[in-house]
Amino acid sequence: MNKNILLCGVGGQGIVLASKLIAQAAMENSLPVMSAETIGMAQKGGSVFSHVRIGSDLSTPMIPKGGADVIIGFEPAEAVRMLPYLKKDGTVIVNSCPTKPVTAMLSASSYTGKEMLAYLKKNVERLTVVDCERAASEIGSLKVVNMILLGAAAATGELPISMADIKTCLAKRLKPQLLEMNYKALEYTLNVKG
Numbered sequence: 586m587n588k589n590i591l592l593c594g595v596g597g598q599g600i601v602l603a604s605k606l607i608a609q610a611a612m613e614n615s616l617p618v619m620s621a622e623t624i625g626m627a628q629k630g631g632s633v634f635s636h637v638r639i640g641s642d643l644s645t646p647m648i649p650k651g652g653a654d655v656i657i658g659f660e661p662a663e664a665v666r667m668l669p670y671l672k673k674d675g676t677v678i679v680n681s682c683p684t685k686p687v688t689a690m691l692s693a694s695s696y697t698g699k700e701m702l703a704y705l706k707k708n709v710e711r712l713t714v715v716d717c718e719r720a721a722s723e724i725g726s727l728k729v730v731n732m733i734l735l736g737a738a739a740a741t742g743e744l745p746i747s748m749a750d751i752k753t754c755l756a757k758r759l760k761p762q763l764l765e766m767n768y769k770a771l772e773y774t775l776n777v778k779g
Contacts, residue, residue, distance in 0.1 A: 587640030588745045589648045593667045594659025596631045599731030604635035610750035611639045619646035655743045660684045661701035676711040678738045682718040720773045732770035
């Protein structure tokens with residue numbers, strides 16, 4: 586069974602690490618994987634999206650429009666921008682907290698993300714909205730938003746890898762002193778109602 590996962594947001598949110606963890610966990614479960622990242626012009630604040638394709642008979646790492654089973658949106662506007670890639674019955678996991686893109690900062694826009702979340706709620710049947718700002722505050726670091734969203738995606742059952750698989754890969758990539766906080770972030774949505 587093939588799974589196409591698209592991660593999107595802005596630079597500095599840990600999107601590339603999250604996509605590499607998904608790919609690594611799949612490979613360690615002997616699943617064929619292809620992936621590709623597109624990073625915007627600004628290293629921090631520019632658009633970033635990553636395609637992760639898992640399964641057999643893959644000919645390209647890029648997910649075609651209408652082909653994503655899951656979109657993990659680190660930023661509401663970027664999630665909306667990537668909606669053309671979502672399958673009709675696909676799942677979206679999105680951070681409710683906006684990160685003002687470079688274009689909005691330059692134009693002095695009053696972007697809040699609320700209109701984007703309203704659009705997602707209206708147009709996506711299988712939607713999980715995660716308050717990552719609240720979660721990061723409770724966990725004690727804004728640097729774990731990627732793990733909060735990755736954990737939320739794993740909790741939906743839409744990824745072909747488990748939370749345990751992700752933890753195993755994290756242990757190979759992070760310093761030991763960072764593991765407890767990242768594990769807590771991965772498990773955050775399992776322990777929160779509403």
